[in-house]
Amino acid sequence: MKFTELPLTGAFLIEIEPRTDERGFFARTVCRDEFVHHGIRADFVQQSISYNNRRGIVRGLHLQVAPHQENKLVRVTSGAIYDVIVDLRPDSPTRGRWHAAELSSDNRQALYIPPGLAHGFQTLTDTAEVFYQMTVPHHPQAARTVHWKDSTIGIDWPAPDTALLSPKDNDAPTLAQLETELFA
Numbered sequence: 001m002k003f004t005e006l007p008l009t010g011a012f013l014i015e016i017e018p019r020t021d022e023r024g025f026f027a028r029t030v031c032r033d034e035f036v037h038h039g040i041r042a043d044f045v046q047q048s049i050s051y052n053n054r055r056g057i058v059r060g061l062h063l064q065v066a067p068h069q070e071n072k073l074v075r076v077t078s079g080a081i082y083d084v085i086v087d088l089r090p091d092s093p094t095r096g097r098w099h100a101a102e103l104s105s106d107n108r109q110a111l112y113i114p115p116g117l118a119h120g121f122q123t124l125t126d127t128a129e130v131f132y133q134m135t136v137p138h139h140p141q142a143a144r145t146v147h148w149k150d151s152t153i154g155i156d157w158p159a160p161d162t163a164l165l166s167p168k169d170n171d172a173p174t175l176a177q178l179e180t181e182l183f184a
C-alpha cells in the first residue's frame, strides 16, 4: 500500500498497490505491519457500512470523545463521496482545519482518520456504499456531532444546496457550543 500523510497530522490517504494478472488484480487493503511502520493502528474491532440512496447525502461530522476515541479507516465500495476530516485535537497545530478527499470505488483510495478528528462526507453519485473500520466499538454516549456547515470550520462542500441530512446531523451543535466538551 502507498501511504500519504495529510496536512492533518496522523491522517493518511492510503492507496492500494494492485498485483495485476490476466484475471484482474489482487491488493491488500489492511496490513498491520505496514500500518505500524507508518505509526498507525490496524487493530480494527468493528466494521460497518452505510448505503446512501442518492447524490448529495451528508453524513457527519462525527467523532467519539474520550475514553472511546476511535481510529477510523474509510473506503468506498460503490460510487463516490467527498470525504472530509476536521482536526478537533486541543493541542494540534492544525486544530480547526479541515481536509477533503474524493474516495470512490474507481480510485479505491482509503482515508485513515486518527482520534480527535471529526469525519463526514457528501455523496457524489446517485448511490454510494461506504465501508468503515474502527479500532473501538460504537459508544452512543461518547458520540458527538459537529454541524457540517459550522462557519468557523468553513468546509467547501461540493453541493451544499442539495444536501440531505438526518435530523440529528441537521440540528447538530457548532464547535463553539461543543468547545468545553471537545477541548477540555
Ligand SMILES: Cc1cn([C@H]2C[C@H](O)[C@@H](COP(=O)(O)OP(=O)(O)O[C@H]3O[C@H](C)C(=O)[C@H](O)[C@H]3O)O2)c(=O)[nH]c1=O
Residues within 6 Å of the ligand: 048, 050, 059, 060, 062, 119, 120, 121, 132, 137, 138, 166
Ligand atoms: C455508528 C453506529 C450507528 N449505529 C446505529 C445508530 C443509528 O440508529 C443508525 C445510524 O447511526 P448514525 O446516524 O450515527 O450513522 P451515520 O450518520 O451514518 O454516521 C456514520 O457516518 C459518519 C460519516 C461517521 O463517520 C460515523 O462513524 C458513522 O456513524 O445506526 C449502530 O447501530 N452502530 C454503529 O456503530
